[in-house]
Amino acid sequence: MNKTRIDSQKNELIHEHAIDSILSNSQMSYYIECYHDKYIEEPSMYGLIFKHEIDNNLDVSFIISTTGKFTNQKLSEADSYYVYHKTNMTSYYKIYGFKD
Incomplete structure (x- = not known):
């Protein structure tokens, strides 16, 4: 099936959760920063992801190591950035990746 998708210039199907x-x-x-609503500008939780x-x-749970809140300057230096929104929830997560 993936060969047909590639031939049609579509992405391959993967059997893996996005997270x-x-x-x-x-x-x-x-x-990671957790926000309960798109209208709230301050995260309710934040820290380094220890495990997920x-x-x-298919609901995701995160175990985080508490840290101080990263500054906007530090967040702007991230090597990758994602927003993850759980289905049927108003909460969402901003995930920033930093090379070790």
Whole structure:
């Protein structure tokens, strides 16, 4: 199937959760901020991602190491940046990757 998709100039199908794909680089450290609503400008939680798990319903849980909140200057130096929004939730996560 993927050969047909490539021939049609489409992306390959992968059987991996997006978060697994994002956090798969072991040469990176990831800082995460959790926001409960798009109208709230301050994160409710933040820290370095220590571990993440995906349950049978494909919901993601993060275990974070508490740190001080990174400054906007530090966040602008990130090597990668992602926004992850859980399905059927108003909360979302900003994930910043930093090369070790």
